[in-house]
Amino acid sequence: MLGLLSPPTTQTHRAENGTNSTRESKPREPLRPSTSIYTNPLLSLTATQPREPPRNTISNPGHLRRMDLITKESGQLGKNASLQACEDSVDALLDFLEQAKANVTDKQYMAQVHTMYTSQVAPQIIQTPNDVHKAISRYGKALDRTFKLNVNSAASSIVQIASDNDDSKEAVESREELNRAVAVHLLRLGEFDTANIFLGESATKLPPLLVEQFELLYDILRSMGERNLQPAIDWASTHQRFLDCRGSDLEFQLRELQFKMLLSQRDTSAALAYARTHFQRYQRHYLKEISQLVTSILYSYTGNSPYEKTGGEVSGDDHAVALKTVQQTLIKEFCTLLGLSSESPLVQAVSSGTVALPILAKMGGIMKTKRTEWTSSNELPVEIDLPPEFQFHSVFVCPVSKEQTTDSNPPLMLPCGHILAHDTLKAMSKDSDRYRFKCHYCPEETTFPHTRRVYF
Ligand SMILES: [Zn+2]
Incomplete structure (x- = not known):
């Protein structure tokens, strides 16, 4: 059997370089789940909030010991000297297959493909050594021992999953609702191509304006990432009345950041001119902040400004933190204007469901042994202690x-x-x-x- 485990670093590299086979090998990291979905600004609100560990699992010292076991076994597997050779062998095969796929219409190439395989690729393919097998098996057992949760018992007792053949009005509506949630989630991720394919395949309809609006949001966020705040400022100015009604300080946050960016470029006259032109409108609510910002111009050369936190003396992080905060405010206001929550309901549902799952599974088990049924349709028979970010109303x-x-x-x-x-x-x-x-x-x-x- 071939070694089929590949750490995240190798996969990322492949995605960037396509079929390039002359990859440099990177230092091995212990196996860990990918957190890439959290790099998306629309999801980062969820990622940055402190999350309490679900009770009954992490706080239990027994579970902690078993988590240590998983870390230990994954570390052992990562350190296994033979693993790299197995991965290289699989990578060589994958590269060859990718190349063959790209040239599948080239008759001359395809005529030689078998010879190329036996001469170039086959000798590189090695049998997975026993110690790699053992390390993988130990890691798998450690996972099984820690995560004993029987998800099926939670699902079967709590929800009646409508099958695709169920044509009742309720089932059709549920499916449509779920499809819309998936499509909007993809739009929130900025995955517009995937969203379009999904909308087509699932015959789901979204208001055309919604897709356009998310494209606009992503254009604005991209410009902000390139340190161009103008599209965001234009959007905020267009929706000034809406933002004022909500008591949002988005527009001021953007103007403030623009001012700080000018000041950190040592362009004091431009910063002063900007303040004179744009800060007047905000005097009523932000006089103190404006005074501090304008006075910080005096210290822009000396570097020991008493307004360090409010002024333009941010050089090390290149305004990255402030930019992220303003981006999150923009996302929140943008989604509110569209009548959507600032965070993806799909992420919220999956995250809160994950926290609730151990309790639901336990309940499912108890109900099965006691042969009772859960009859209330809109209320759970047990209380589930969700972290504050999942609580929306009393x-x-x-x-x-x-x-x-x-x-x-x-x-x-x-x-x-x-x-x-x-x-x-x-x-x-x-x-x-x-x-x-x-x-x-x-x-x-x-x-x-x-x-x-x-x-x-
Ligand atoms: Zn009373």
């Missing part, structure tokens, strides 16, 4: 009926300040506007018309 559970309030059964406040659900109060008032009833908590009496709807 929920209120009526202390009498123990039901979570909804739009059709909203929370209502009594004159004494205590809150109960609509249906509970209807029952307590015997469905009459004149019947006086006592609060569940205190002795105060009231009637139903004296209650008020509460919004959390």
Whole structure:
């Protein structure tokens, strides 16, 4: 058998250089999952937020020990001297196949392909040595021992997965909704070609404007990356009223960064002229910031500005941090204008689902052994403690009926300040506007018309 493991560095190199076979070998790194999706600015909001480790797993010392075992085994595998030879052998074969694929229409080339294989490639292909086999097997066992989760038990008990043949209205709508979520996610990633192919193949319709808008967003972000803020400033100026209504400081952030960039080029007169022309509009809300920015011009040559943090004295990181912050604000405002959340719902769903999975799997197991069924359609029978970034709104559970309030059964406040659900109060008032009833908590009496709807 051939060695089929290849560390991420080799793969990246292949993607950059295509079929070039004279690659330099890079120092080996321990095997680890790729984090490339987080390099995308649209996803970086998720990546930069501190995330609490899911309870029941990482905080458990037993799991920590097993995680150490995985790290150790992957390190051992990475250090295995024979692994590089196996990878080189596989790479040589892949390069040969890529080359053959590229020349498949060339009859002369194809006539010689078998001879070339036996003379050039076959001698390089080696059998995977036993120690590599053993290291891979130990690494696999360490993974199996740590991640015992039976995902199937979570899925089967929680969701009824609609099959592709299910033509019921609900199933069709669910499929369409999921396809739209995937397509919008691809647009958020800037993968416009892939999104177009997906839209075509899945016959999914998105508003044409949405695709155009994401293309525009990516053009703006790309320009910002090249230190050209003008397209972003133009966009913010066009949507000034929308941004003002939201109390967004995007436009000022952009102007401020532009000013700092001018100042760090030691172009003090240009910076001063820029401040005079553009900062006036923001005086009402940002007078302190503007004063500090303008005064920092005085220190632009001495380098010991007391306005270090606000002024233009940023040279080392080339405004990279400030630029990233402004980009994230822009993405947030841009998505809000389109009526979308600032982070991909697909990423949110998968991330929160991953945190919830161990609990759901455990619940699935218990329900299977007890032969019970989960009947409530919009509420889980267990509480799942999600990190704050996955919590979007407060929920209120009526202390009498123990039901979570909804739009059709909203929370209502009594004159004494205590809150109960609509249906509970209807029952307590015997469905009459004149019947006086006592609060569940205190002795105060009231009637139903004296209650008020509460919004959390
Ligand atoms: Zn009360």
